[in-house]
Amino acid sequence: MADTPERPLVLVDRISKHFGEGETRVDALREVSLAVYPGQVVALLGPSGSGKTTLLNVIGCILDPSSGSMELDGEKVLEDGHWLRPNHRQLRLDKIGFIFQFHNLIPFLDATDNVALVLQLAGADAMAARTRALELLDYLEVGHRRNAMPAKLSGGEAQRVAIARALANKPRIILADEPTAALDSKRAGIVMDLLRKVAVEQNAAIIAVTHDEKIFDRFDRIFSLRDGRLELEGAGAN
Amino acid sequence: MNLAYRDIRHGLGRFLLTCAGLGLLLGVVLAMIGIYRGLVVDALTIARAPAVDLWVVEANTRGPFAEASRIPGDIREAVARIADVTAAGSITYQTVETEHGGDKLRLYVIGYELTRPGGPPQIAEGRQIARNHYEMVADKSSGLTLGDRIRLGRHVFTVVGLTRDQVNSGGDPAVYITLPDAQKLQFDLAPPAARVQLARGTGGSSRDTVNAVVARLHANASPDAVAETVHRWKHLSAITQEAQELILTRSLVDRARRQIGLFTSLLLVVSAVIIALIVYTMTMEKLKQIATLKLIGAPDRTIIGMIVQQALALGFIGFTIGATLIFNIKDYFPRRVVLEPDNVMVLGLIVFAVCLLSSGLGVRAALRVDPATALGG
Ligand SMILES: Nc1ncnc2c1ncn2[C@@H]1O[C@H](COP(=O)(O)OP(=O)(O)O)[C@@H](O)[C@H]1O
Ligand SMILES: [Mg+2]
Numbered sequence: 136m137a138d139t140p141e142r143p144l145v146l147v148d149r150i151s152k153h154f155g156e157g158e159t160r161v162d163a164l165r166e167v168s169l170a171v172y173p174g175q176v177v178a179l180l181g182p183s184g185s186g187k188t189t190l191l192n193v194i195g196c197i198l199d200p201s202s203g204s205m206e207l208d209g210e211k212v213l214e215d216g217h218w219l220r221p222n223h224r225q226l227r228l229d230k231i232g233f234i235f236q237f238h239n240l241i242p243f244l245d246a247t248d249n250v251a252l253v254l255q256l257a258g259a260d261a262m263a264a265r266t267r268a269l270e271l272l273d274y275l276e277v278g279h280r281r282n283a284m285p286a287k288l289s290g291g292e293a294q295r296v297a298i299a300r301a302l303a304n305k306p307r308i309i310l311a312d313e314p315t316a317a318l319d320s321k322r323a324g325i326v327m328d329l330l331r332k333v334a335v336e337q338n339a340a341i342i343a344v345t346h347d348e349k350i351f352d353r354f355d356r357i358f359s360l361r362d363g364r365l366e367l368e369g370a371g372a373n
Numbered sequence: 374m375n376l377a378y379r380d381i382r383h384g385l386g387r388f389l390l391t392c393a394g395l396g397l398l399l400g401v402v403l404a405m406i407g408i409y410r411g412l413v414v415d416a417l418t419i420a421r422a423p424a425v426d427l428w429v430v431e432a433n434t435r436g437p438f439a440e441a442s443r444i445p446g447d448i449r450e451a452v453a454r455i456a457d458v459t460a461a462g463s464i465t466y467q468t469v470e471t472e473h474g475g476d477k478l479r480l481y482v483i484g485y486e487l488t489r490p491g492g493p494p495q496i497a498e499g500r501q502i503a504r505n506h507y508e509m510v511a512d513k514s515s516g517l518t519l520g521d522r523i524r525l526g527r528h529v530f531t532v533v534g535l536t537r538d539q540v541n542s543g544g545d546p547a548v549y550i551t552l553p554d555a556q557k558l559q560f561d562l563a564p565p566a567a568r569v570q571l572a573r574g575t576g577g578s579s580r581d582t583v584n585a586v587v588a589r590l591h592a593n594a595s596p597d598a599v600a601e602t603v604h605r606w607k608h609l610s611a612i613t614q615e616a617q618e619l620i621l622t623r624s625l626v627d628r629a630r631r632q633i634g635l636f637t638s639l640l641l642v643v644s645a646v647i648i649a650l651i652v653y654t655m656t657m658e659k660l661k662q663i664a665t666l667k668l669i670g671a672p673d674r675t676i677i678g679m680i681v682q683q684a685l686a687l688g689f690i691g692f693t694i695g696a697t698l699i700f701n702i703k704d705y706f707p708r709r710v711v712l713e714p715d716n717v718m719v720l721g722l723i724v725f726a727v728c729l730l731s732s733g734l735g736v737r738a739a740l741r742v743d744p745a746t747a748l749g750g
Contacts, residue, residue, distance in 0.1 A: 188748070192745060192748065197668065197744050197745045197748070198745055224667060224670045224671065224672060225670065225672075227668070227669070227670040228669070228670025229670075233668060233669070235747075235748060236748070237748075239665045239668070239747055239748075241662055241665060241666070242383065242662065243376075243379050243380040243382070243383030243384070243662075244374075244376075244379055248374060248379070251374065252374055252376075252669070252671075253669050253670065255374055256669070256670055256671055256672070256675065257670070261374065284383070300669065
């Protein structure tokens with residue numbers, strides 16, 4: 136990814152976030168700025184409590200930042216700490232794929248329907264949604280668990296179903312909070328290869344929090360958060 | 374993909390158990406409504422049975438049900454002669470305790486003149502009384518059957534016909550016998566001193582005493598006007614059918630009616646609170662999933678739809694269980710349970726409204742939930 140296109144998919148501009156006030160005040164993010172371009176896979180490192188999850192949640196429009204501005208896929212969504220849309224569900228549905236630290240599958244839907252649901256919410260009819268959901272599950276090598284309820288899935292299987300769900304609507308921005316924490320290193324490698332493939336094929340931006348040094352070589356850039364401050368560690372092997 | 378249905382199916386056993394519990398509660402509410410209606414209907418049954426327009430009773434009484442009334446039997450002829458009166462009949466009412474099959478049996482004995490108003494309204498089985506003595510038409514609720522022989526006073530009566538649902542306001546089954554038999558029975562069962570007086574024909578009483586004379590009027594006659602005419606005879610009161618029914622519901626069973634009415638209202642309130650709690654809890658338990666739904670981009674209408682549909686399903690299934698239950702067991706109650714379709718429908722609508730309202734509470738909570746709450750472990 137030598138030549139980066141002009142327009143970043145994610146543009147974070149001096150975002151700060153603090154929790155609480157006075158003595159209990161925690162500055163989780165301090166003037167963080169970041170730009171991620173289409174096709175890039177970016178890693179977010181940092182010790183526990185350094186603000187990685189907070190940053191992902193702000194980018195995913197789940198958490199209100201205290202100040203700063205943000206653009207997603209060319210749309211200004213945050214201006215001086217104020218959201219410009221009343222809610223971000225349509226935006227998340229169309230543009231953002233989330234892979235959470237905990238899989239967050241809907242417990243009363245089986246693996247296929249967990250994936251098909253987001254396709255249907257985006258307007259696909261039931262048949263098409265199901266077909267695509269099954270394709271995705273196969274792609275993530277959990278096709279054999281298509282009819283299993285989330286409670287019956289192992290951690291790794293559940294995480295792969297969750298990844299299938301995150302990828303279902305071909306989002307251009309994929310946010311992953313320790314996506315490989317629940318996987319062995321072989322599967323972690325497969326998942327990272329997959330995300331990389333998605334980044335290339337869908338021209339998407341991927342931001343992934345990770346501790347896993349074994350997969351550092353699969354990132355284009357590595358950022359490191361310390362005490363709410365972001366610094367560029369360097370470019371990955373690619 | 375219907376999320377409400379999927380969630381219910383996922384926890385089907387628990388959902389059905391909740392529905393069954395609610396069903397039992399709503400069954401009790403329906404039973405109470407039925408008991409309430411039954412009480413009012415029972416109270417009016419005996420007064421409606423002769424299908425008359427006017428009750429002539431002892432002066433200054435509100436007889437013969439709310440107060441004791443004794444008038445001479447020959448009043449009937451005088452009443453029959455009044456213009457506008459098409460038919461009149463003497464009636465006696467007395468409660469008699471007897472035995473049948475080794476069990477004590479309380480009967481509400483009605484004596485009437487065979488060819489005049491006052492007899493059983495409808496024979497369900499068997500026939501009307503045909504002979505002047507010792508035949509009886511009994512209500513089925515007494516447990517008596519055709520051909521049964523039963524002792525009243527000094528004589529044994531044969532059951533020749535059966536009625537349905539004829540009980541007095543206390544729930545005692547009615548039996549009909551002829552007026553002469555009833556007067557003899559009254560005499561036989563009177564305390565000895567009174568009996569001596571009656572036998573002598575002294576003390577202003579005679580053996581030809583009845584409790585009321587009932588009269589039917591011409592279709593276009595005014596019951597109030599005829600009542601006024603009777604009243605002018607001084608020693609008699611006349612009560613229109615309308616007034617008689619009012620006396621029965623307002624004074625005779627008024628306390629019982631209000632008691633049950635109040636209890637029914639309380640039960641309704643309790644049911645409403647319980648439905649609201651169940652629906653609210655059902656939603657609260659799903660808050661994390663609702664947050665996840667928001668997180669993956671589900672619009673509010675998907676979330677509202679899920680909550681409202683589940684609340685309505687709960688109400689509908691619960692109500693159906695309750696109604697089915699009560700319709701199947703209502704005839705086993707010792708007293709009448711009257712369930713009119715309109716009562717059932719009103720309760721159904723109340724349940725529907727309560728479910729809708731309480732799902733509103735759930736919806737409020739669900740719409741407020743921050744999608745970020747889905748992220749906690
Ligand atoms: N909802 C919250 N309320 C208060 N403090 C919070 C909240 N979420 C995170 N924090 C604090 O913000 C800091 C950053 O947290 P987080 O972004 O979860 O770190 P990481 O994901 O890097 O482990 C921590 O000190 C944490 O305690
Ligand atoms: Mg974290």
